[in-house]
Amino acid sequence: MIEVRGLSKSFDQVEVLQDINATFKKGRVNQIIGKSGSGKSVLAKCIVGLIRPTQGEVVYDGESFQAMDKERKKLLRQEIGMLFQSSALFDSLTVLENVLFPLRMFATQSEHEMRERADFCLKRVNIVGQDAKYPAELSGGMQKRVGIARAIAMQPKYLFVDEPNSGLDPQTSIVIDNLIREITEEFDTTTIVITHDMNSLMGIADEVFFIHNKRLWWQGSRDELARSDNQELQDFIFAGSLMRQVRKALRGE
Amino acid sequence: MALLFHIGRYFMLLGEVFSKPERRSVYWKRTVEEMELLGVKSLGIVSLLSLFMGAVIAIQTKTNIDSPLIPFYVVGFTVRQSTILEFSPTIISLILAGKVGSTIAAEIGSMRVREQIDALDIMGVNSAGYLILPKILATALINPFLIIISMFLSIFGGWMAGVFTGIISSENYIAGVQWDFDPYIVSYALVKTVVFAVIIATVSAYQGYYTRGGTREVGISSTRAVVYSDVVILIANYLLTQLLLL
Numbered sequence A: 001m002i003e004v005r006g007l008s009k010s011f012d013q014v015e016v017l018q019d020i021n022a023t024f025k026k027g028r029v030n031q032i033i034g035k036s037g038s039g040k041s042v043l044a045k046c047i048v049g050l051i052r053p054t055q056g057e058v059v060y061d062g063e064s065f066q067a068m069d070k071e072r073k074k075l076l077r078q079e080i081g082m083l084f085q086s087s088a089l090f091d092s093l094t095v096l097e098n099v100l101f102p103l104r105m106f107a108t109q110s111e112h113e114m115r116e117r118a119d120f121c122l123k124r125v126n127i128v129g130q131d132a133k134y135p136a137e138l139s140g141g142m143q144k145r146v147g148i149a150r151a152i153a154m155q156p157k158y159l160f161v162d163e164p165n166s167g168l169d170p171q172t173s174i175v176i177d178n179l180i181r182e183i184t185e186e187f188d189t190t191t192i193v194i195t196h197d198m199n200s201l202m203g204i205a206d207e208v209f210f211i212h213n214k215r216l217w218w219q220g221s222r223d224e225l226a227r228s229d230n231q232e233l234q235d236f237i238f239a240g241s242l243m244r245q246v247r248k249a250l251r252g253e
Numbered sequence B: 001m002a003l004l005f006h007i008g009r010y011f012m013l014l015g016e017v018f019s020k021p022e023r024r025s026v027y028w029k030r031t032v033e034e035m036e037l038l039g040v041k042s043l044g045i046v047s048l049l050s051l052f053m054g055a056v057i058a059i060q061t062k063t064n065i066d067s068p069l070i071p072f073y074v075v076g077f078t079v080r081q082s083t084i085l086e087f088s089p090t091i092i093s094l095i096l097a098g099k100v101g102s103t104i105a106a107e108i109g110s111m112r113v114r115e116q117i118d119a120l121d122i123m124g125v126n127s128a129g130y131l132i133l134p135k136i137l138a139t140a141l142i143n144p145f146l147i148i149i150s151m152f153l154s155i156f157g158g159w160m161a162g163v164f165t166g167i168i169s170s171e172n173y174i175a176g177v178q179w180d181f182d183p184y185i186v187s188y189a190l191v192k193t194v195v196f197a198v199i200i201a202t203v204s205a206y207q208g209y210y211t212r213g214g215t216r217e218v219g220i221s222s223t224r225a226v227v228y229s230d231v232v233i234l235i236a237n238y239l240l241t242q243l244l245l246l
Helices: A038-049 A070-079 A095-106 A111-124 A140-152 A169-185 A200-202 A222-228 A232-239 A241-251 B002-017 B024-064 B074-113 B114-122 B128-167 B172-176 B184-209 B215-245
Strands: A001-011 A015-025 A029-033 A056-058 A080-083 A158-163 A192-194 A207-212 A215-221
Touching: A001 A038, A001 B128, A015 A038, A015 A056, A015 A207, A029 A038, A029 A200, A029 B024, A038 A158, A038 A192, A056 A215, A070 B114, A080 A140, A080 B114, A080 B215, A095 A111, A095 A140, A095 B114, A111 A140, A111 B128, A140 A169, A158 A169, A169 A192, A169 A200, A200 A222, A207 A222, A215 A232, B002 B128, B024 B074, B024 B128, B074 B114, B074 B128, B074 B172, B074 B184, B074 B215, B114 B128, B128 B172, B128 B184, B184 B215
Parallel strands: A015 A215, A029 A192, A029 A207, A080 A158, A158 A192
Antiparallel strands: A001 A015, A001 A056, A207 A215
16 A cells, blocks of 8 residues: 655645645555546656655655655655556576566575566566567567566565556557456555546546646546546546547446 | 865765675676677777877977988887877877767666666666776776787887888887887876876766766767866876876
8 A cells, every 4th residue: 555645746846736735545446537647647657766855755655655665665656666658677698587587686586487487477477489589579568568567577465557558559459457456456556557548547546636737636436437527637537538438328327 | 166066976976886785796697798898899999099190299399390400210219208198198089088978878868868877876776886887997908908019000000101211210119109108108098097097987977977868968978078188088098198208
């Protein structure tokens, strides 16, 4: 479980996030949604410690990240897996080397055991026979899947996913979404997904956190979304005509 | 103020770079790879430059000797002194700042804008140490060899130019190269080389590591890496010369 307590962030006197309080539950897909530029990626970066919040703290299973010393932070980060919007695979390493990378840096297993683990992770995301290829030789969807394989290589307790469907076709997006869902259940991770893809939201979200006007404007389960009277949330979720049809169907109109 | 900010951040980055590596074997493997990329692959340009510079120094020295009182072996002596004292350690380092420095800044800068450095940080890897330390070690270890090769080739280039154009005999040239040789100047040159290698690697890595933006900014970082490395090398050259030769 990850708790965010009173988190605020400003850049050069410009406030981006204001007093965010949220609890991201274990074994659940927690989705942070909001317009482009609303600060959801900044929130994610504050949670993983890439950006230092101006105020507030992030608590990982009862332990404040801000209060940890450097070594403890390093150890905690070995329990974090992250899939970046751009996949962020190391382009001078092959697919297999990318997945082996965190294992070679931190694992105490033999090379054979590490190789077995990497093979397992690649098979888990349905990447077979691509070991020797470089990231640039893969499609966007395959890069995302390799990114997921790398993120789960160290058996993380916390999984962060930034815009998993950006640049992907609808079918591939569903594959990636389902993979995130399955991995969350299988490895019992605290999963936080940053997205503005409504299909993904409706498909895999357990808990939804809507960032608007620098604040956590609304939070609740996916089922509560359609029933919510929050105007800003409704305007955001059901902006498209297709989603308006979905709302009608959900409300039985 | 901006200069102080960059100097402070540069030394803070170095603090990160020299902190304890996560796994020494991985760092060492990367150091060997970097030695090939940054050192061995520079051998061609270093050899070419050295041969021709030695040749040019020999011809220019000979053509500028007017007085019959100046012995011919001065050509070999001048080529040797110019090569060992300045040309090989300083000019070759300035050339390497262009080749190696831009490569380092572009590589690290690209990793920054493609979020690969963020990925390293999130994994708990000391990204500064992992990316920069092997480059510092590689350049500091391999550049002295490059410079020694450069010294030999430059002196050989002078010999070729002198003998083949007939401006000086082989015996006179070799006598000049051997005349009044003080081995200390080689130590002085190698000390400079190692310092310049560290400057090239760290200044360029600094520019790449703090790149913000996209591909255009990566290009700007590469250019800055070369310019700032050159400026710092020139300042360091003056200070080291004063310290070690006076």
